[in-house]
Amino acid sequence: MELINTKDISKKDGRQYIIFYLGNEMFGIDMLYLQEIMRIPDVVKVPCTPAYIRGITNLRGTILTIVDCRLRLGLEKSDDTESSRVIVLTAEHKKLGYVVDQLVGVISFNENELDKGSTSETAADFVDGVVKIENSQKLVMLLDAKKLLNLRDEESLKEDVEINKNNNPDIFSEREEENTDTNVEQLQMISFKIGKEEYGIEVSDVQEIVRFSSDVHEVPNTPPYILGIISLRNKVLPIVSLRRLFDMEECALDERSRIVVTKIEENDFSYLVGFRVDLVLEVLRIDKNAVLPVPPLLNTKDSEEISGICKLDEGSRLVYILDPKKLFKNRLRENVDILRTHADEQEINVVDAKDEDEQLVSFLVDGIECAFPIVDVKEIMSSTEIMVVPKAPDFVEGIINLRGVIVPVIDLRKRFGLKEKNLDDYNRIVLVDISGRYTGLIVDSVKEVLKVGRSQIDSTPEILMDEIDQRFIEGIVKFDSSDRMVILLSVEDILSGKEKKELMSIDKANN
Structure with missing residues (x-):
């Protein structure tokens, strides 16, 4: 938390307020609601929110909404400066960050000094009263922290939920009756390109897809299709080039290259392998009965990893379905120990x-x-x-x-x-x-x-x-x-x- 200049704090026994500027006007908020003060962080914008909500930020593992205090109070927008700060308010498990122009300090005053009269017209909805700084003509408008935090009683919140249900009954209704294809078994795949051909792996076998990094550490005495290993979230992940595996010429890396992380299961043992592909295309969902078997002429020992072929777009597009288990069974058996590098460590983290x-x-x-x-x-x-x-x-x-x-x-x-x-x-x-x-x-x-x-x-x-x-x-x-x-x-x-x-x-x- 930032230190605030408190040399002008009043010595009276009373409520303390943090004071700040918005333009030429001074405002204050009860210190009881202040959690901390921070510099303006990077934010992620959220669609369909009012202009005064700047976005959200990650504050030590907690999602914090950042609000422009000027716009929230109906004041004119202004660019941030080096003096701009975010004051984090919290109460009843709610937490909000308000951007202010400049911090002043802390004042303390008694309840009888509070003037409930004249306030700024623009901020009137949020102002709880006005107080004059001792030995100064400056007025401070005291903001109602509960209104800034949008706190409401529990009964009002329950009513809102009931109103939302009544206004959107179809959200809570059953949808199975409208879906006439629920009895058809479907296959969901991640499709990608290797050269000019399109391949797919079932979503259930794909753990994630990440950008290809050049930070691949080579492993000695391995075939050329094993590019090496990388560190992915503190785990060792072996990387295999499908181009080289399929006896194709390797292509240069570009921003479209991806690693498809696949889980391979063998008996009671499993490990992760990353396949480097040229371009990830789509997520496909097709009827399983639309998958054609591999023609006998192509169904050789060296191509058993292709478990089926999908015809899309009236036959003008073919997708070869890969079976990772068969892929490893035939071509990578002699190097399975390399691919299992630190596999035991990968399995230590049991998911709760x-x-x-x-x-x-x-x-x-x-x-x-x-x-x-x-x-x-x-x-x-x-x-x-x-x-x-x-x-x-x-x-x-x-x-x-x-x-x-x-x-x-x-x-x-x-x-x-x-x-x-x-x-x-x-x-x-x-x-x-x-x-x-x-x-x-x-x-x-x-x-x-x-x-x-x-x-x-x-x-x-x-x-x-x-x-x-x-x-x-x-x-x-x-x-x-x-x-x-x-x-x-x-x-x-x-x-x-x-x-x-x-x-x-x-x-x-x-x-």
């Missing part, structure tokens, strides 16, 4: 039942990193031609034809009220199920597949829940080793109940 791992698909929307649980992502596809639908709801960009199914598409930039931009090669359409309706969500780019523990997911700060029209934020993912935070979105709450009904109407209009 209360902290089960969860896989997320992260993506960017106007620089904001968001994510969906991977179980809610049906597919991820490249941007394609979107047909505009007359009289469609404002939030619908248009429709696409997905293998004979009409799918409405929503631009998340528009949905969140962010700056719009033209689609490019980086844009992706994330296909999700909203109340039993296949829906495409346009994002700027898909970043990676994350594996996080549930303890890393914090609940949404209450101030955000109070201010966001649609409670679509399920939580905030935090990382102990960095300031990175990811906003976990709820697929079902992206749209309101009314908007979901409007979405369903698109089917009727196009049938």
Whole structure:
């Protein structure tokens, strides 16, 4: 906590207030609510929040919402300076950081010195009274910390929950009846490119996807397809080049190169291996009966790792499904000890039942990193031609034809009220199920597949829940080793109940 100049503290026995400037006006907040004072941190912006909410930051493992005090009080916005600080207020398990222009010090006064009269018109809703600094003509407007923290009684909060349920009954309803394909067994895959060919590995075998780092340590006396080992979150991860494994020429690294981290299980033993691939494409979800067996001519001993072939886009696109277990069984048997390097150490960290791992698909929307649980992502596809639908709801960009199914598409930039931009090669359409309706969500780019523990997911700060029209934020993912935070979105709450009904109407209009 920063030290405050307290040479002007009044010696009277009374309540103490921390004093600060906003422009030329002085304000104060009861010291009882002050947790600490800090310099302005880097923040992650949150979509659909009021202008006075700057974003969220990771304060020693706690998600802290940062508020611009000027804008919150209805004052004119101003740029930060070297004197700007964040005062962290806390009460009743609520915590908020308010950005102020400059700290002054601490004053103490008695209750009878408090003037409940004239206050600034702009800040009137938050001002509890006015006090004059001793031996000065300066007035200090004392702010109500409870109002700044948006504290309300428990009964009001219960009423809000009931109102939300009544206004959005479809959120709590069963969706199985609307999904006619639930009896069809499906295969979900991460697809990627190696050279000109497209391959896929089942999501259940993929732990995560990370950017390829050049910090690979070579291991002597290994075949060329074993690139070496890297350190991934204090664990040793062997890296295999699928290009070299498939007798293809190695290509230069670029920003699209990725490592697909896969878990290999052998009898009662398991270990992780990272496959270096050229480009991760999509998350595919297809019917298992659409997977074709490998033709006998190709089903040789050297290609047993291909367990099936998918035909997509009316046969113009082929995806070879890889089975990591068979891949290791045939080609890497002689080097399995290298791939198991420190495997025992990898298995020491037993996951607590209360902290089960969860896989997320992260993506960017106007620089904001968001994510969906991977179980809610049906597919991820490249941007394609979107047909505009007359009289469609404002939030619908248009429709696409997905293998004979009409799918409405929503631009998340528009949905969140962010700056719009033209689609490019980086844009992706994330296909999700909203109340039993296949829906495409346009994002700027898909970043990676994350594996996080549930303890890393914090609940949404209450101030955000109070201010966001649609409670679509399920939580905030935090990382102990960095300031990175990811906003976990709820697929079902992206749209309101009314908007979901409007979405369903698109089917009727196009049938």
